[in-house]
Amino acid sequence: MHSPLASLIAPPAPQLPPRAGLGLKAEHFVDVLETRPDVGFFEVHAENYMVAGGPFHHYLGLISDLYPLSIHGVGLSIGGESPLNGEHLQRLRTLLNRYQPQMFSEHLAWSSHGGVFLNDLLPLRYDTATLQRVCAHMDQAQDVLQRQILLENPATYIEFDAADFDEAEFIREVISRSGCGxxxxxxxxYVSCINHGREPLAYIDALPLRAVAEIHLAGFAEEADSFGERLLIDNHGAPIDQAVWALYRQVLKRTGPMATLIERDNHLPPLTELVQEARLADRCLLNAQVQP
Known part of the structure; x- marks a missing residue:
């Protein structure tokens, strides 16, 4: 049985402004408050704020008074075989009630099993049993949190050798059945399609784009696999690649302007450098025209 939110096949109008935002890092707390950069919103990882107090909450409280806020979960393990962690869900609910962010999102991945938490976002087998489990977990999480969750498409490096759905089909089914965004x-x-020899724009066109309420952009690292083929790693540690910018512009032709996060978690540059990337995204958003 699906939650009442399952009737929301497409999300309501996005509440984040259709502008570029930045991931908020502790290294930039003071700079943000002193310089008030012209960005559309900030996003934080939920698990960094699942405590009652401390300096992170002090600064987030000040900054969330000035900017719209998106909260991004990395530890709910929506795709895991084990039941969702009830304590984690309740702490997440407390955090969301405290800040009332415009958006909350999680990953289509798993990161825990049998009481062991693995600090990674691991791929799923796209079969009927996994679909039923993910939808049940989404229903439970949206019911507890009393809000729609945005589900993020994964970056993957390996795949299971058998599946009932391709990834875009699987995501379509989850969104249709659970009402998530x-x-x-x-x-x-881009990373997954290059790694698996697929066409990125064809993958985009197979997704339920009407359900998109936020976009992420980030940088990747490049290596070679054991056959000497390109292997891209979603490391959030470099400027956005030109191929990803080009794909983003194609996405905006299909979705129209959409809140867009510049992600940078490693090799963190000065705030001013990230603001420059946000301005590039704002320029793309300003020029976006939806294809008829």
């Missing part, structure tokens, strides 16, 4: 990570699309 879609966080479209354009970098993840």
């Amino acid at each position: 879609l966080l479209l990570d354009v970098n993840n699309v």
Whole structure:
């Protein structure tokens, strides 16, 4: 039985402004408050704020008074075989009630099993049993949190040898059955498609784009696999690649202007450098025209 939110096949109008935002890092707390950069919103990882107090909450409280806020979960393990962690869900609910962010998102992945938490976002087998489990977990989480969750498409490096759905079909089914929205990570699309020999724009066109309510952009690292083929790693540690910018512009032709996060978690540059990337995204948003 699906939750009442399952009737929301497409999300309501996005509440984040259709502008570029930045991931909020502790290294930039003071700079943000002193310089008030011209960005559309900030996003934080939920698990960094699942405590009652401390300096992170002090600064987030000040900054969330000035900017719209998106909260991004990385530890709910929506795709895991084990039941969702009830304590984690309740702490998440407390955090969301405290800040009332415009958006909350999680990953289509798993990161825990049998009481062991693995600090990674691991791929799913796209079969009927996994679909039923993910939808049940989404129903439970949306019921507890009393809000729609945006589900992020993954970056993957390996795949299971058998599946009932391709990834875009699987995501379509989850959104249709659970009423969740879609966080479209354009970098993840590019990384996964290059790694698996697929066409990124064809993957984009197979997604339920009407359900997109936020976009992520990030940088990747490049290596070679054991056959000497390109292997891209979603490391959030470099400027956005030109191929990802080009794919993003194609996405905007299909979705129209959409809140867009510049992600940078490693090799963190000065705030001013990230603001420059946000301005590039704002320029794309300003020029976006939906194809008829």
